[in-house]
Amino acid sequence: MADTFQESLWHATAEPAPELPCWTEDVSADIAVVGAGYLGLASALNLAESGARVVVLEAEEVGHGASGRNTGFVVPSFVTGLGPREVKALLGPAHGERLCDLVGRSGDRVFELINKYDIRCDAKQSGWLQPAHSAERVGFLEQRRADWLQHGKTMQLLDRGTTVRLTGAPGYHGALLDKSGGHLNPLSYARGLARAAVGAGATIRTGARVTELHRDGQAWTLRMPAGQVRADKVLLATNALDADLAPRVARSMVPLVVHQIAAKVSDPASRQTILPENHCVSDTRRDIFAYRWTPDGRLVTGGAAAWAPGATGRLRRSLADRLRRLLPSLGPLTVDFAWSGIIGLTRDRLPRVFEVESGLFAALGCNGRGLALSTALGSELAAFLRGDERGLSVPVSRPAPMRGHLVARHLPSILLPWARLTDRLETGPALDRKPPRRAGTDNEKGSLQ
Numbered sequence: 001m002a003d004t005f006q007e008s009l010w011h012a013t014a015e016p017a018p019e020l021p022c023w024t025e026d027v028s029a030d031i032a033v034v035g036a037g038y039l040g041l042a043s044a045l046n047l048a049e050s051g052a053r054v055v056v057l058e059a060e061e062v063g064h065g066a067s068g069r070n071t072g073f074v075v076p077s078f079v080t081g082l083g084p085r086e087v088k089a090l091l092g093p094a095h096g097e098r099l100c101d102l103v104g105r106s107g108d109r110v111f112e113l114i115n116k117y118d119i120r121c122d123a124k125q126s127g128w129l130q131p132a133h134s135a136e137r138v139g140f141l142e143q144r145r146a147d148w149l150q151h152g153k154t155m156q157l158l159d160r161g162t163t164v165r166l167t168g169a170p171g172y173h174g175a176l177l178d179k180s181g182g183h184l185n186p187l188s189y190a191r192g193l194a195r196a197a198v199g200a201g202a203t204i205r206t207g208a209r210v211t212e213l214h215r216d217g218q219a220w221t222l223r224m225p226a227g228q229v230r231a232d233k234v235l236l237a238t239n240a241l242d243a244d245l246a247p248r249v250a251r252s253m254v255p256l257v258v259h260q261i262a263a264k265v266s267d268p269a270s271r272q273t274i275l276p277e278n279h280c281v282s283d284t285r286r287d288i289f290a291y292r293w294t295p296d297g298r299l300v301t302g303g304a305a306a307w308a309p310g311a312t313g314r315l316r317r318s319l320a321d322r323l324r325r326l327l328p329s330l331g332p333l334t335v336d337f338a339w340s341g342i343i344g345l346t347r348d349r350l351p352r353v354f355e356v357e358s359g360l361f362a363a364l365g366c367n368g369r370g371l372a373l374s375t376a377l378g379s380e381l382a383a384f385l386r387g388d389e390r391g392l393s394v395p396v397s398r399p400a401p402m403r404g405h406l407v408a409r410h411l412p413s414i415l416l417p418w419a420r421l422t423d424r425l426e427t428g429p430a431l432d433r434k435p436p437r438r439a440g441t442d443n444e445k446g447s448l449q
């Protein structure tokens with residue numbers, strides 16, 4: 001798959017990457033972190049602040065993985081199918097309670113961190129909306145709100161009229177509003193975290209793909225094409241996408257390619273009718289419909305492609321069509337950015353912390369909700385790696401490769417048509433019409449179709 005990192009809206013609009021000093025010699029550290037996404041950077045920042053000697057090794061550049069390509073939603077919640085009740089059933093009461101507390105507060109943590117380090121990333125704590133795509137899903141949201149309330153987290157359940165006004169989407173039946181959520185420029189946020197980590201004393205080396213890990217007495221040696229690092233402990237924060245480095249870790253989750261488009265909206269009135277209070281939206285569909293404004297008047301949305309020939313090529317047009325269909329007051333669109341990234345999915349959609357071998361750890365699997373969760377988990381991981389006895393919200397286990405991984409890795413895309421059909425049946429036919437084409441006004445770049 002072609003690398004689209006430089007084709008993203010965020011690459012075009014983010015704050016500049018931090019200047020990192022050239023690195024000419026091999027070094028030793030207390031802890032080496034592999035991967036400069038949110039998880040690696042938040043861990044490194046907290047480690048450096050606590051006085052540890054920490055080195056971050058990044059194969060490409062800061063934020064080159066999912067952290068620089070996502071939609072930039074700060075969502076202090078798990079994926080749609082998981083709430084506090086389900087998480088406690090999966091993890092048991094002790095870890096379940098802790099993880100819910102961590103996730104519930106994770107939105108505020110992100111915005112506090114941004115303020116503390118003065119990270120310029122167009123951050124808006126304007127709230128996250130989760131609208132119900134069917135009348136039945138309103139009951140589900142009501143239950144979810146009650147479950148979160150037991151964790152001291154208040155969310156508002158909005159009626160249909162308010163939801164339609166706040167989303168600009170006439171098909172919704174109600175929504176949850178979490179005011180501690182919001183949105184930001186994801187690549188600027190990653191770069192800001194890196195700047196803060198360096199300021200706190202961490203060393204970050206980019207263009208440093210770790211190709212080999214080797215235990216050598218009490219310490220680990222990490223080899224790169226140019227140079228090596230010795231460290232007492234290692235944290236792999238590679239989103240498990242590097243199958244060569246730790247194969248058992250990589251096989252513990254499956255990759256899902258998610259495509260994003262950014263569309264310039266030329267009618268200024270759209271800004272008043274669609275998300276007038278600048279929320280970000282991800283709804284209750286299985287094939288989630290998510291959208292937000294950017295400061296420069298673009299709508300960003302995305303989705304995955306089904307496992308079928310030509311599906312990826314068609315997806316970009318169908319993402320724009322979906323915007324028009326579900327947001328009928330939308331004026332003409334110009335889709336001028338399209339890119340993709342990879343989400344690592346675990347079987348139960350919960351994050352994992354593995355002890356691969358003594359002193360070698362891997363943290364991964366924030367699924368599609370990694371921005372706030374990785375930020376929060378990073379501070380816990382730092383304390384854990386420093387020997388904090390209180391442990392983590394996520395139980396530490398040995399890597400457990402998924403059975404039938406070769407097939408399992410394609411299942412999310414194979415099952416997508418079924419998910420879309422079910423969504424459609426639940427939504428009803430009225431919203432399933434072809435969107436109105438605005439002949440002569442819409443302008444989508446041919447290369448992006």
Ligand SMILES: Cc1cc2nc3c(=O)[nH]c(=O)nc-3n(C[C@H](O)[C@H](O)[C@H](O)COP(=O)(O)OP(=O)(O)OC[C@H]3O[C@@H](n4cnc5c(N)ncnc54)[C@H](O)[C@@H]3O)c2cc1C
Pocket residue numbers: 034035036037038039040057058059060061062063064065066067068069070071072073074075208209210211237238239241242245258259260302340341342343364365366367368369370371372373374
């Ligand atoms: C399209 C898309 C939209 C999303 N939208 C949202 C959203 O709106 N809100 C939300 O909360 N979450 C969202 N997510 C999920 C979120 O982006 C991820 O959960 C999160 O960024 C993962 O962070 P990470 O640090 O674990 O991994 P990554 O950001 O993927 O970082 C891993 C890093 O490791 C590096 N690396 C890999 N192998 C090596 C090696 N051998 N040596 C050195 N470095 C290596 C990579 O280059 C990469 O920079 C989205 C994801 C995608 C793809």
